[in-house]
Amino acid sequence: VQPRVLRLLTAALKHGGSVNWPGFVTMASTNKEAQEEQDRLRSLFHTYDVDNSGQIEKNEFYAICQELQVPSEEAEGIFSRLDADGDGTVTLEEFLTITVSQIKKKKKINRNSLPC
Ligand SMILES: [Ca+2]
Numbered sequence: 001v002q003p004r005v006l007r008l009l010t011a012a013l014k015h016g017g018s019v020n021w022p023g024f025v026t027m028a029s030t031n032k033e034a035q036e037e038q039d040r041l042r043s044l045f046h047t048y049d050v051d052n053s054g055q056i057e058k059n060e061f062y063a064i065c066q067e068l069q070v071p072s073e074e075a076e077g078i079f080s081r082l083d084a085d086g087d088g089t090v091t092l093e094e095f096l097t098i099t100v101s102q103i104k105k106k107k108k109i110n111r112n113s114l115p116c
Helices: 003-014 031-048 058-067 072-082 092-107
Strands: 055-057 089-091
Touching (some): 031 058, 055 058, 058 072, 089 092
16 A cells, blocks of 8 residues: 555545646656556556455445545545446546546647657
8 A cells, every 4th residue: 555645646536626646747748658657547546456356346445545534425525536437336447537537637638749
């Protein structure tokens, strides 16, 4: 578990609903960097997914929030934001989709402007 990263993510989701930990958005300006950030998100996902089931169950998420002393009402709000289809679990796909879409919204990444 990487408590510092998790705290940043939950804090970001709590305040305004976007993932915006220091350096995250600004770093994702080239394909290579975006790829690295996605790798970071992936490892973050696996940190949440403690039983390696490929999806974050609600109780796993709550357990982590409890560790971070996030009130359960807030944890619920964050979870429902991540759980796009509302089936009670967050898959890697959902996790990446919401975090990446938040970044794109924020940064307005131009897909056509490749670095080379
Ligand atoms: Ca889901």
